[in-house]
Amino acid sequence: MRIGLDVMGGDYAPKAAVLGAIETYTTLPADQKLVLIGDSNQVKTICTEVGFDVNNFELVHTDEVIGMGEHPTKAIVKKPNSSIAVGFGLLKEGKIDAFSSAGNTGAMLVGSMFSVKAIPGVIRPCMPTIVPKLHGGVGIILDVGANADCKPDVLLQFGILGKLLAENIYEVNNPKVGLMNIGEEEEKGNLLSLATYPLMKDTEMFNFIGNIEGRDLFNDKADVIVCDGFTGNIILKLAESFYVLTRKKGLKDEFFDRFNYEQYGGSPILGVNAPVVIGHGISSPEAIKNMLLLSRDLITSGLIDKIKQAFQ
Amino acid sequence: MRIGLDVMGGDYAPKAAVLGAIETYTTLPADQKLVLIGDSNQVKTICTEVGFDVNNFELVHTDEVIGMGEHPTKAIVKKPNSSIAVGFGLLKEGKIDAFSSAGNTGAMLVGSMFSVKAIPGVIRPCMPTIVPKLHGGVGIILDVGANADCKPDVLLQFGILGKLLAENIYEVNNPKVGLMNIGEEEEKGNLLSLATYPLMKDTEMFNFIGNIEGRDLFNDKADVIVCDGFTGNIILKLAESFYVLTRKKGLKDEFFDRFNYEQYGGSPILGVNAPVVIGHGISSPEAIKNMLLLSRDLITSGLIDKIKQAFQ
Numbered sequence: 001m002r003i004g005l006d007v008m009g010g011d012y013a014p015k016a017a018v019l020g021a022i023e024t025y026t027t028l029p030a031d032q033k034l035v036l037i038g039d040s041n042q043v044k045t046i047c048t049e050v051g052f053d054v055n056n057f058e059l060v061h062t063d064e065v066i067g068m069g070e071h072p073t074k075a076i077v078k079k080p081n082s083s084i085a086v087g088f089g090l091l092k093e094g095k096i097d098a099f100s101s102a103g104n105t106g107a108m109l110v111g112s113m114f115s116v117k118a119i120p121g122v123i124r125p126c127m128p129t130i131v132p133k134l135h136g137g138v139g140i141i142l143d144v145g146a147n148a149d150c151k152p153d154v155l156l157q158f159g160i161l162g163k164l165l166a167e168n169i170y171e172v173n174n175p176k177v178g179l180m181n182i183g184e185e186e187e188k189g190n191l192l193s194l195a196t197y198p199l200m201k202d203t204e205m206f207n208f209i210g211n212i213e214g215r216d217l218f219n220d221k222a223d224v225i226v227c228d229g230f231t232g233n234i235i236l237k238l239a240e241s242f243y244v245l246t247r248k249k250g251l252k253d254e255f256f257d258r259f260n261y262e263q264y265g266g267s268p269i270l271g272v273n274a275p276v277v278i279g280h281g282i283s284s285p286e287a288i289k290n291m292l293l294l295s296r297d298l299i300t301s302g303l304i305d306k307i308k309q310a311f312q
Numbered sequence: 313m314r315i316g317l318d319v320m321g322g323d324y325a326p327k328a329a330v331l332g333a334i335e336t337y338t339t340l341p342a343d344q345k346l347v348l349i350g351d352s353n354q355v356k357t358i359c360t361e362v363g364f365d366v367n368n369f370e371l372v373h374t375d376e377v378i379g380m381g382e383h384p385t386k387a388i389v390k391k392p393n394s395s396i397a398v399g400f401g402l403l404k405e406g407k408i409d410a411f412s413s414a415g416n417t418g419a420m421l422v423g424s425m426f427s428v429k430a431i432p433g434v435i436r437p438c439m440p441t442i443v444p445k446l447h448g449g450v451g452i453i454l455d456v457g458a459n460a461d462c463k464p465d466v467l468l469q470f471g472i473l474g475k476l477l478a479e480n481i482y483e484v485n486n487p488k489v490g491l492m493n494i495g496e497e498e499e500k501g502n503l504l505s506l507a508t509y510p511l512m513k514d515t516e517m518f519n520f521i522g523n524i525e526g527r528d529l530f531n532d533k534a535d536v537i538v539c540d541g542f543t544g545n546i547i548l549k550l551a552e553s554f555y556v557l558t559r560k561k562g563l564k565d566e567f568f569d570r571f572n573y574e575q576y577g578g579s580p581i582l583g584v585n586a587p588v589v590i591g592h593g594i595s596s597p598e599a600i601k602n603m604l605l606l607s608r609d610l611i612t613s614g615l616i617d618k619i620k621q622a623f624q
Binding site: 134145148149180182189190191193213214215216217218228229230231233234235236237238239240241242244245246249251253255256 | 556
């Protein structure tokens, strides 16, 4: 198994990425190799600084970088030798089994769609995120930004993708799938949620438990929460701001600690033909490590094949 | 001035409503009268219990109540002698200058649209709510649930309504109006926000500062945050759940204390021809008092006339 990492992605790249890869290396069995894609000279320098043998990694040298603020589609096309473009090339050719980056989210989304492409039957791949549950465990909310506008059949598919992620990566048995809405009753909602509800009610693809509301994000009503990427992105950023606030205020609590993005490592792009994980821009070595371990889990769980089967 | 209150509305009605009215009475000058609409016998009993002279109030007896779970439109039509229906009748006839209730939100919305009606030019009246700002003061977010689906021109109008509310009730000078979105750049967003941005950018009706994100709810970027009622309702309930969480966790902080809905008393319905305020279902006497004081401020500020002028 070969796990690819863009070492040029993230606000603290390449140092945080390389240090994270080193931390990960010590936890992996010999047959799980890390492939570091980026400026090999910088990788070697960082390894030397910390006394780590760079030969434990496989290196793929690239000499271009897609910046955090660059236009995704233009950057991917104009920088074929960027770490992200090269990473997707390797993934498409099967030379790596997963690819992850804490770099430009849009470029990762575009890159995955252009290279490994959407799984046949999946209308719109999406990005989930993990939310800590008050009574322990985690929930999944999706989409959190890949698709600002969604149609009802797309939201229905997010339910399937979220269910499979919850079952195969987070070991939730028969996950409860809820539709984010502004009231519990079937007749509450906007045009999108009103049209989505009956599709979800009728599906046999997952365990639909009905509408849930903003206040239910952290309770146990639903394991998987489905919404369009506009709503999900606003929810995600608002929740993150609360975590930041509790930290600023010096409020210590086990629950709030579990908001720490570092623990989750990143969001997979669900619905494309290979494991792809996007990390937080501010990723620390710890976050990079968890992003790589998530990539590994996506490979070993066979999630991609399970998604393909579900959409056959 | 005559301030109308539905004493039958709210989870703890009529007791919380009457006790709130008594608390308010002691703070009002003689020319600001409270008109209590509901079961007069119950009002008298509660006043006697606490040794308060019921003659300080004006009572309007009603013998029907619209329950919290009833269908708004049907209930208003079927229960013409309910406290909400009678209250709106008095408001329409000018026998009270404002009407407020902690009862059925939908019935209050429908009642205001059917009786005093939307101000000419206002496409969709809406409900704002107040959010505490981290560095002091408050912000306004609207709509939070009256209009699940909105068009760009409706969001533009919410900007005008929010600006006038901020200026006239919360004494914010030249309020900064932001559009809730999923990125700061003009080209980010869903179809609705993409179409709304240029309208707001071009308007001279308010000080548009661009897109803001979920993480900006509590900072000082915008005084007024505009979104559709679906998004706003989810934001509101998520923010409330955080406040409940900090309370449950025993985390004490001045900022989180300012989330307490009791301090704000309720949400006005903006864009109708008279002051109408909807309180939280779980309103305590303190919340009822602040709802009545907000009603009073809506009258004295002349906000309704200022909205009429803006939409002429």
